[in-house]
Amino acid sequence: MNDTLPLTDSLTLAMDELIRRVRLSLVEIRGRRFGEGAGIIWDTDGLILTNNHVISRSVPYVLLPDQGGYEAHVLARDADIDLALLQIDTLQLTPAQPAEVLPRVGEIVFALGHPWGQRGYLTHGVVSAIIRAQTAHRHKVTLIRTDVPLAPGSSGGPLINSQGQVIGINAMIVGGDQSLSIPITLIQEFVAGVRARKITAI
Amino acid sequence: MEKNLLTEFSDALANAVELAGKSTVLVDARRRLPSSGIAYTADLILTADHTIERDEDIRILLSDGSQLPAKVVGRDPGSDLALLRLERPTLTAIQPADQPARIGQFALAIGRPSSEGVQASLGVISSIGGPVRTGRGAMLARYIRTDCIPYPGFSGGPLVDSSGMLLGVNTSGLARAVALTIPSEIALKVAESLAAHGHVRRAYLGIRSQPVELSTEAQDALQRKQAGGLLLVGVESGSPASKAGLMVGDILVGLGGGPVSNHDELFALLAGDVVGQVQTLEILRGGQPLQVQITYGEM
Numbered sequence: 001m002n003d004t005l006p007l008t009d010s011l012t013l014a015m016d017e018l019i020r021r022v023r024l025s026l027v028e029i030r031g032r033r034f035g036e037g038a039g040i041i042w043d044t045d046g047l048i049l050t051n052n053h054v055i056s057r058s059v060p061y062v063l064l065p066d067q068g069g070y071e072a073h074v075l076a077r078d079a080d081i082d083l084a085l086l087q088i089d090t091l092q093l094t095p096a097q098p099a100e101v102l103p104r105v106g107e108i109v110f111a112l113g114h115p116w117g118q119r120g121y122l123t124h125g126v127v128s129a130i131i132r133a134q135t136a137h138r139h140k141v142t143l144i145r146t147d148v149p150l151a152p153g154s155s156g157g158p159l160i161n162s163q164g165q166v167i168g169i170n171a172m173i174v175g176g177d178q179s180l181s182i183p184i185t186l187i188q189e190f191v192a193g194v195r196a197r198k199i200t201a202i
Numbered sequence: 203m204e205k206n207l208l209t210e211f212s213d214a215l216a217n218a219v220e221l222a223g224k225s226t227v228l229v230d231a232r233r234r235l236p237s238s239g240i241a242y243t244a245d246l247i248l249t250a251d252h253t254i255e256r257d258e259d260i261r262i263l264l265s266d267g268s269q270l271p272a273k274v275v276g277r278d279p280g281s282d283l284a285l286l287r288l289e290r291p292t293l294t295a296i297q298p299a300d301q302p303a304r305i306g307q308f309a310l311a312i313g314r315p316s317s318e319g320v321q322a323s324l325g326v327i328s329s330i331g332g333p334v335r336t337g338r339g340a341m342l343a344r345y346i347r348t349d350c351i352p353y354p355g356f357s358g359g360p361l362v363d364s365s366g367m368l369l370g371v372n373t374s375g376l377a378r379a380v381a382l383t384i385p386s387e388i389a390l391k392v393a394e395s396l397a398a399h400g401h402v403r404r405a406y407l408g409i410r411s412q413p414v415e416l417s418t419e420a421q422d423a424l425q426r427k428q429a430g431g432l433l434l435v436g437v438e439s440g441s442p443a444s445k446a447g448l449m450v451g452d453i454l455v456g457l458g459g460g461p462v463s464n465h466d467e468l469f470a471l472l473a474g475d476v477v478g479q480v481q482t483l484e485i486l487r488g489g490q491p492l493q494v495q496i497t498y499g500e501m
Contacts, residue, residue, distance in 0.1 A: 007207075014208040106219030106310065106322045108212035126215060126310070128353065129321040147323040147351045162212035177351050 018164040019110065023120055025096035026112050028063040029086075029156060031056035038113040038157035039086065040166060041093045042191065048086040049187065050156035051171055052077045055084050062088050076194040080137045082171050083182060083190045096158055099165035099184050103127045103144065111148045111170050111179070113157030123149045128178075144168045144181040214364055215310065215324065221366035222312045223320030225296035226359055228263035229286070231256055236263075238313040238359030240371065244291035248393045249358035251277050251284040252375030262288060263317055276396035280340025282375045283389060285396040296360060298386045299367035303327045303346050308364045311348065311372050315355020325350035327369075333470040336376045341469035345382045346370050352381035395475050403477040405498040408441020409434050411454060413464050416486075424455060424491055430463040431455040431486065446483065446496040455491075456484030472498070
């Protein structure tokens with residue numbers, strides 16, 4: 001933060017820095033059709049997190065921020081909570097930083113994705129509510145509702161806080177202006193479950 | 203994690219939501235979705251009148267999760283505001299902002315339409331308009347519009363500034379399909395009146411009038427440019443207007459120092475708790491300006 005700059009410039013600078021960092025962990029997922037959604041680089045060794053509904057074929061194509069493309073292996077998918085983990089065969093990626101707790105209502109948040117095929121599109125808003133919702137087959141889950149504009153193609157992209165940490169994955173739009181994101185807590189549970197199974201399999 | 207300016211701003215907004223959220227309650231008084239309400243005092247709740255569909259069995263859910271019954275103190279359908287009273291004074295009253303809303307200022311719409319906690323949407327003050335005649339017949343001297351999302355059940359909830367101070371009351375019941383915010387100065391005056399009288403006392407003159415154009419001669423006599431006035435076509439006997447000596451054929455051109463060139467301007471000048479006040483009416487009689495004193499009656 002530069003104290004000599006006017007407030008608005010300092011704020012813009014802080015946002016610019018943060019978004020540039022998070023963009024390094026944003027991927028595009030392509031299926032049968034062109035550009036189906038977004039995904040988040042989850043570790044340095046090629047683990048990619050996205051929404052289950054973004055995956056429309058058995059071998060999705062993952063486009064990295066540097067334009068490199070990879071055929072991905074679907075490690076796990078859960079239609080009930082709409083999450084999927086992919087593995088691509090590469091190293092030294094820049095993973096996103098996950099937040100540790102749920103956000104507060106009123107916090108500033110940003111969404112990155114590819115709405116209507118526009119790559120790396122950024123929108124912002126605040127956390128509107130933390131709600132509980134019933135999934136089709138399982139238990140009640142916590143969801144983050146925001147006033148951040150989303151559109152088809154935003155799915156699978158990260159919802160990030162003012163520190164650039166991932167607090168959720170953008171999953172759906174309800175009633176035109178209510179955006180829902182799957183919270184980091186549920187994501188971590190899902191990823192941990194997949195990792196545990198992976199180890200057992202070996 | 204290093205704190206940056208953005209984080210500080212974000213924290214401030216979340217703090218504002220938390221603070222205003224303590225004074226934002228759930229109001230369960232209609233069949234569909236509950237609405238929101240604002241703690242006006244320790245036991246009084248200001249909310250949107252159109253969301254009060256019954257007078258009995260109104261339930262309030264407080265920020266701490268407790269549920270209490272409430273009774274209607276007064277309603278003002280014209281401004282779409284209603285005041286409810288809790289049996290026990292347990293509320294934390296909201297703090298009004300020091301300054302009225304400014305265009306471009308950050309604002310948060312706060313609501314509590316469910317038991318899952320406070321809800322919020324961020325935007326800026328988009329415009330400040332008025333006076334306007336609402337879909338409910340009354341004159342609103344000023345209104346605020348924002349680009350906050352008016353989520354279902356947000357009617358009756360507060361619009362607050364970035365410190366959580368009250369800027370106005372949100373409602374989608376005043377103009378069809380458009381969410382407006384009643385500025386806090388106006389809303390709190392209505393609340394005061396509802397608390398004191400159970401209704402908003404509206405001034406009564408006892409005239410029937412129609413708008414007319416003012417001739418150049420008439421404007422010369424007035425010594426000002428004014429396109430129109432209100433021609434009196436009826437004066438009720440025994441009314442404040444009759445007591446003030448007004449006659450059919452007089453043209454009302456001013457009130458209390460302000461010009462009156464149409465009905466909307468007259469209603470705007472009669473807004474607020476003015477019953478019993480003595481004011482100067484400016485009329486044209488036989489083309490000549492004349493000033494008379496009138497004491498506002500109550501409708």
